[in-house]
Amino acid sequence: MTTVLGCIADDFTGATDLAGLLARSGVRVSLRMGVPDGPPSDTAAVEVIALKCRTAPVAEAVAETRRALSWLQAAGARRFFWKYCSTFDSTAKGNIGPVAEALMADLGAEQTIYCPAFPENGRSIFMGNLFVGRQPLAESPMKDHPLTPMRDSNLMRLLAPQVTRPVGLADRLTVAQGAEALKAELDRLAGEGVAHVVVDAVADEDLSTIAQACRDMGLMTGGSAVAAPLPALWLADGTLSADAKAASVPDLDAGAVVLSGSCSAMTRAQVADYTGRGRPAFRLDPLALEAEGPQAALDWLAAQDLGGAPLLYATAEPEDVRAAQDKLGTARAGEIVERALARLAVAAREQGARRFVVAGGETSGAVTQALAVTRLDIGREIAPGVPWCFADSGGKQIAITLKSGNFGAQDFFAGALDTLAALEAA
Ligand SMILES: Nc1ncnc2c1ncn2[C@@H]1O[C@H](COP(=O)(O)OP(=O)(O)O)[C@@H](O)[C@H]1O
Numbered sequence: 263m264t265t266v267l268g269c270i271a272d273d274f275t276g277a278t279d280l281a282g283l284l285a286r287s288g289v290r291v292s293l294r295m296g297v298p299d300g301p302p303s304d305t306a307a308v309e310v311i312a313l314k315c316r317t318a319p320v321a322e323a324v325a326e327t328r329r330a331l332s333w334l335q336a337a338g339a340r341r342f343f344w345k346y347c348s349t350f351d352s353t354a355k356g357n358i359g360p361v362a363e364a365l366m367a368d369l370g371a372e373q374t375i376y377c378p379a380f381p382e383n384g385r386s387i388f389m390g391n392l393f394v395g396r397q398p399l400a401e402s403p404m405k406d407h408p409l410t411p412m413r414d415s416n417l418m419r420l421l422a423p424q425v426t427r428p429v430g431l432a433d434r435l436t437v438a439q440g441a442e443a444l445k446a447e448l449d450r451l452a453g454e455g456v457a458h459v460v461v462d463a464v465a466d467e468d469l470s471t472i473a474q475a476c477r478d479m480g481l482m483t484g485g486s487a488v489a490a491p492l493p494a495l496w497l498a499d500g501t502l503s504a505d506a507k508a509a510s511v512p513d514l515d516a517g518a519v520v521l522s523g524s525c526s527a528m529t530r531a532q533v534a535d536y537t538g539r540g541r542p543a544f545r546l547d548p549l550a551l552e553a554e555g556p557q558a559a560l561d562w563l564a565a566q567d568l569g570g571a572p573l574l575y576a577t578a579e580p581e582d583v584r585a586a587q588d589k590l591g592t593a594r595a596g597e598i599v600e601r602a603l604a605r606l607a608v609a610a611r612e613q614g615a616r617r618f619v620v621a622g623g624e625t626s627g628a629v630t631q632a633l634a635v636t637r638l639d640i641g642r643e644i645a646p647g648v649p650w651c652f653a654d655s656g657g658k659q660i661a662i663t664l665k666s667g668n669f670g671a672q673d674f675f676a677g678a679l680d681t682l683a684a685l686e687a688a
């Protein structure tokens with residue numbers, strides 16, 4: 263089928279979040295992990311390409327996303343979506359802005375919008391300021407993120423140093439007046455040469471208005487929630503047809519493992535909840551990994567009954583993360599942990615694990631790549647933005663869920679495995 267919407271996500275959890283929300287429409291959504299090697303084949307109406315480029319050097323991220331864009335164009339897509347985190351995870355250099363500008367240049371687009379709002383998960387934007395629940399972004403736990411600490415809540419100020427062309431705002435007062443008013447405001451801003459427009463949204467109705475106003479834009483950018491209404495609009499005018507059900511659960515052996523490299527506040531609570539239930543757990547320490555490698559963790563895993571879904575986690579409090587980063591450097595600390603969790607994932611699969619719960623975006627990228635997963639079928643959501651996915655890994659069918667750091671309820675790890683069992687029983 264010719265692809266109508268082509269999406270590029272800057273990390274793997276973000277990609278499953280986006281794919282899960284788009285799939286709510288009943289349209290077939292295909293998720294590729296990395297840019298496929300060959301030309302497009304067996305394409306879906308909506309194609310999502312997951313990249314691991316959120317914290318990559320800018321030039322690398324730009325080159326990789328442009329390659330993804332070419333592949334999606336070859337699949338027939340004429341409308342595109344650049345998905346980044348609902349907490350706008352980025353540095354002063356990028357990669358949200360530089361990638362958007364590169365995609366705009368390739369597409370000949372004069373203007374795009376930026377809307378990371380995700381009201382269902384507590385992310386809202388008012389007067390260009392991003393809130394996480396009731397807290398401004400810079401006062402939320404995102405201020406302590408190991409790789410992209412967010413120390414400003416104002417999206418215009420965050421974006422401006424990342425781009426070369428002017429940044430502006432379409433505020434909630436305009437969005438509240440409806441799609442025509444928003445369109446007129448975007449046109450007015452375009453007339454003033456404003457290429458990058460942050461758009462306020464505090465509720466799902468705002469996102470519907472924005473999607474309606476921007477449905478014909480060559481490139482939209484944002485979190486998953488602003489893309490979610492698009493398929494319904496195209497279903498209504500016949501551009502798309504509903505042709506998919508959530509993927510059904512394949513036959514799976516019982517072995518399960520939980521791997522957590524996220525240090526977000528919610529993941530810390532989820533790890534505490536899981537260990538509090540008496541589940542077997544092993545804590546990975548970056549300093550011990552640097553000194554001795556992952557053998558102790560591999561030995562511990564080898565002695566586990568995978569029926570009990572053991573947890574391996576590097577998840578730590580901000581002061582412990584800072585201590586490891588001070589000794590090893592931020593990038594090295596992250597890399598050691600990601601590499602260890604990736605190796606443990608492969609060992610778990612060899613040991614019989616077929617159910618994987620993974621927490622953390624960078625972590626999910628490392629684990630999925632190590633498991634040689636190239637395509638995911640999207641199943642039911644466990645929590646908003648976190649679906650179960652099914653894939654081939656080394657010739658075995660696996661179920662895997664990639665949980666974004668801040669998503670899911672406190673009992674997510676146990677709940678995810680229960681949800682999968684319930685889907686199998688249904
Ligand atoms: N104890 C730790 N010390 C330092 N870095 C860590 C530690 N635990 C995990 N990390 C790193 O922190 C990063 C967390 O990012 P990520 O997996 O994207 O989680 P999130 O989804 O919460 O952003 C990863 O690179 C991971 O390897």
Ligand SMILES: O=C(O)[C@@H](O)C(=O)COP(=O)(O)O
Binds near residue numbers: 277667
């Ligand atoms: O938009 C979101 O919040 C998520 O889809 C996402 O991108 C999360 O990234 P991580 O927190 O790094 O998993």
